[in-house]
Amino acid sequence: EAGPADLRRLAERFNQTLRDLHRLWKEREMVLVGVSHDLRTPLTRMRLSAEFLPAEEEARGEIIANIQEMDKVIHQFLDYARSGEQEPLVTTDLGLWLKMFILRQQNGVVWHPPAADLPKLPIQEVGLARALQNLIDNAQSHGAAPIDVSAEPTADGVLIRVRDHGPGIAETELETVRVPFAQAGKGGGVGLGLAIVERIVAYHHGRFTLVNASGGGLEARIILPQPR
Structure with a gap:
């Protein structure tokens, strides 16, 4: 022993x-x-x-x-x-922050306000903005307008969705496309955009997934948990 x-x-x-x-x-x-x-x-x-x-x-x-x-x-x-740098977490009114972030976007990006107030959460403001911008850029490069952005409170945090109205991607690529240097379809860059999102969300102890939306298009989901 x-x-x-x-x-x-x-x-x-x-x-x-x-x-x-x-x-x-x-x-x-x-x-x-x-x-x-x-x-x-x-x-x-x-x-x-x-x-x-x-x-x-x-x-x-x-x-x-x-x-x-x-x-x-x-x-x-x-x-x-x-994306792995230790930017401090700042407790933020997420609903207002998301609204202001979307207002700075170009035409074709649509903000769908939540039916219920979002909780205040500690976030990396620069990091989360970079993650969402990467998702919007990816949707504009590989999908089709409009790009719908929405958020809703969950039992343990907030769910943020970024959805395009393009063809989506093959089911077999939903996981692999988030790996560094992986790419699906055509577009600029080197295949790091979604990997950056993955790292930033992980720093928030959240989850990042991709799904093909039922009505067509690719939907990116970020779940940010409440602090324990």
């Missing part, structure tokens, strides 16, 4: 493994942020130079579009690396 000394050694090895994993994760984040940041400066110079190229308008426009697409990819890498 294992004695107290054996259990203590086992606990020490387990804790050391956790520390090693945390260190490796932070090192990976630092490399990702560093490389992405360093690439943005030459890309900006390339874009500015391309705008003054003595080339045909169509060719110059294509060069600039490609540079902007590369910049978008780098921006996704930075967002993914930073």
